[in-house]
Amino acid sequence: MxxxxxxxxxxxxxxxxxxxxxxxxxxxxxxxxxxxxxxSRKVAHNWDERRRSQMRKTKLTDLTNALYEMPPRYRAEFLERLIAKARSNAELRMWLTRRDLLKAWYMDGTGRIGIGHSLDHYCQEVYGQRSYEVLNPENTLPAHDALAFPAEYFGPDHPPVYEDGCLRLRPCPWSAWKVSRERAALMQRRRSMHAEAIAA
Structure with a gap:
């Protein structure tokens, strides 16, 4: 046996x-x-991973608060300083360009959009590239004279205002997804109204 x-x-x-x-x-x-x-994926069982995760969350939350607590006319300068810092700091660059944060529409408890999303949207507006491309130190950025920086930057959920007063908005992944979702909801409402009209 x-x-x-x-x-x-x-x-x-x-x-x-x-x-x-x-x-x-x-x-x-x-x-x-x-x-x-x-x-193991469980951060709770690894003290170093837990400490690093907490540091990352605190740093990203502080950067998000710093961005949204300053007037919109100073936000572009703040993000430019953040880009320059992240291009020379690998850890900060890794935190700002985490794919899981860029894929999800992340908001903190105050309803503010996370700094990763805001920086990604800003890079698309100004540089025409994603944030992980702009922050890569191996990539050469265009000269500042060739770029148009917004005079007032409000965040991904509002278009930035430029010196001439115009509004520019580059398409970004989550805005396209949001529009398609709203369009699908509108079509569903129209179908249900049409079905109700036929039934009546």
Missing amino acids: TEQIQCPACDAEFTPRRKNQKYCSDNCRKRKSRHAARG
């Missing part, structure tokens, strides 16, 4: 079907191999 062994992933005892079977199921085997390859 085969003796029972303990699964190293879930600590459950099981009877192996083969001599070299270590795990009780495929799920345990896959989970253990993923953890061995990349380490």
Whole structure:
């Protein structure tokens, strides 16, 4: 009779079907191999990761508050200083260009859009590039004389105002997604109204 062994992933005892079977199921085997390859994803169990995550959140929140608490006419200068700093600071550049923050429409508890989104939108407005392209020190930025900087910058949810009073708005991924979602909702409302009219 085969003796029972303990699964190293879930600590459950099981009877192996083969001599070299270590795990009780495929799920345990896959989970253990993923953890061995990349380490645990749980930040709570790693003090260094938890400290780094908290530092990143605090830094990004402070930058977001600093941007939105200053008058709109000074925000472009603030973002230009932030770009110059991030091009020479790899850690700050990594924090500002995290793909998971750029993919999601992130707002903090005060309803402010995160600094990563604001900087990405500003880079598209002024440079015509995404923030991770502008912040890359290997890329050469155009001269300031060839760029049009907004006189007042309000954030991604409002178009910036330029010196001549005009409004310019480059298309960005989340604005296109927002427009398509609103258009889909409008079409759904029209279909439901049409169905109600036919039923009446």
